[in-house]
Every structure is written in C-alpha cells, then in structure tokens.
Amino acid sequence: MTTDTRPDGLTGRLIEAAIALLPVEHQARYREEWAGELAQLATGEHAGFAARSLLHAPSLRRELRQADIAAGRRVAVPVLCRFHLLHWRTVHPNPEDQRIVSRQCSRCGSYQDGTLFTPLDPESMAMVTASRPPNGAF
Numbered sequence: 001m002t003t004d005t006r007p008d009g010l011t012g013r014l015i016e017a018a019i020a021l022l023p024v025e026h027q028a029r030y031r032e033e034w035a036g037e038l039a040q041l042a043t044g045e046h047a048g049f050a051a052r053s054l055l056h057a058p059s060l061r062r063e064l065r066q067a068d069i070a071a072g073r074r075v076a077v078p079v080l081c082r083f084h085l086l087h088w089r090t091v092h093p094n095p096e097d098q099r100i101v102s103r104q105c106s107r108c109g110s111y112q113d114g115t116l117f118t119p120l121d122p123e124s125m126a127m128v129t130a131s132r133p134p135n136g137a138f
Helices: 009-021 024-040 044-070 124-128
Strands: 086-093 101-104
Touching: 009 024, 009 044, 024 044
Parallel strands: none
Antiparallel strands: 086 101
C-alpha cells in the first residue's frame, strides 16, 4: 500500500501548477517542501498558501535558474532564448566607468559585450583629424 502525500482538490491543482513552473531538477524538492508546509498549516489556510505559491513560482524559478547559472551547473535554455528572443538587461561590468555597458539575458544568462563609449572629446578629435593626410591622399 502506497501513501500519496500530495494534496487533492483545488489546493493540489494549485501546488502542482506551481511545481510545473519550476525547473525539473528542483520539482521533487519543492513538492516535498510544500507538502510539509501544508501539513503544518490549518486546513483553511491551504488554498491561500497554494495560491501564493503559484503566484510566486515564476520569481522562484528565475532565482533557482540564476543560482544554477552562478554555480556553473548546466541549465536548459528557455524556448524564447533558443529563437533569440532574449530579455536583455543592462549591466555595467566596471562600476567606475559607466560608459562601458554590456547586456545580459535575465532568462538564460547569455552575455553580449556591447561596449558603448561616449563621443570623443574635441581634443581627441583634433588629434585624429591632424593625423590624417591632406586631401584624403594615402
């Protein structure tokens, strides 16, 4: 005889929906963890806990993926990122020089080094134009 500790009814469906949003390698852990949480709560609080779990599952998924990326573990590439529909965020690898800007996808962690510089100051432009031969002769 096996004992199934999964909640049933609305609570069970909400918890399973939240677990389905998490990375596969973390689903078993959170299924056990949330079942333990539900066991500690009063019966009337189960649906609220399950709804909050489902509401916060996308941010938990993002944090779990970021932790996996930071630890160097291989993670599955999201479908949108496979089609190069990346969700870029601006990062500054050198906080002292804000002119250097790179982009990083918040979903898959891929980097694009797009060094952007401010326009050259007039003194630098004078040196560039002064070093050019007259009349465009090379």
